[in-house]
Amino acid sequence: MKTWTDEMIALLGTESDTALGDRWGMSRMTVARKRQSLAIAPYDLKQGGFQRETLFRWSPENLALLGQEPDATVARRLGISRRAVYLMRLRQGLDPAKRAPRVYTLPPEAVPLLGKLRDAELAHRFGIPDDLVYRERKRRDIPKLQDEKPLSEALLADLGTDSDRVIGLRHGVHYSKVRQLRLKRQIPAYKRPNRKKMAAGGTATDGGHRR
Template sequence: MGKAALQWTEDMLALLGREKDAVLAQRWGTTAKTVNLKRNALGIPAFGHFRWSAEALALLGQASDAEVAAQLGLSKASVVAKRRELGIAPASGRGAGFAWTAEAVALLGTASDAKVAEQLGLSRLTVYNARMARGIAAASRGAGKVSSSRADTP
């Protein structure tokens, strides 16, 4: 004999797309597939899925991918993928690239790539690539950290 069909309540339906299907399935004693099918039948996007509105699409290619990503709360990779999918050229001019000034280059290798990236408003990978292209060694472990030892301690 088969398993009884899940009786969907209004409260259950209201949670679809607000949490992962697997989490809801476990809570309700069913399979993620059952939850997925119901959510899809109702046209509810999966939890964490970004719906590209006309306004969001209009931003592509108008500002740097990083700026668009920050504005929409997405990863830069998601923005790049969508822009390329639609055949939209990247933004050019101000903000589209990073000008490596002498001051910015001087930061490379002084702290972790992640810390330098945060300071410059870039991705860690961009800083890593810039450092490698210039033959600059990575910062030693602990570089940029405040030491907890005191020199005046006997």
């Protein structure tokens, strides 16, 4: 049975379900069900800056990525949908990249780094699943890497008052950590006020009706 680590949960919604599934060796639906159970919104593939994929220009460097990595990974790198990558790869006559075989054992050279690097960072460095690093660290009773600096009261007070990304930039903390802290404290995500309604004389919550 899949073990969901804190690091994995913090990444839900920050990348596509397919890309995370490829990284963790599980299906897209497994990731989607876990994300939905935690009421986390799906990753917006258009947030990379491309409002329409038809405006995207395939440079030689971008084309060179096709077939070398999974379509979902290429899509995440380029900020476009997986389907756009899939169609272009077919147009180029390229076969899909072969998924790396599932790793069930921790490389010996990774063992000394357990607890000295974040589980996700260690997994990325050796190309192994995050949950494998987590299980092996727990089996050896090695505590996870703690933040070098304690969380400030100002950061905790800011949770939910602005987007996780903005708060992270403000306090020098990765936005996934901000999201994790907010979810752990059951603080709802920040909702940006409706400027049009406020300009019309209403508030963000009263639907624009004056009292």
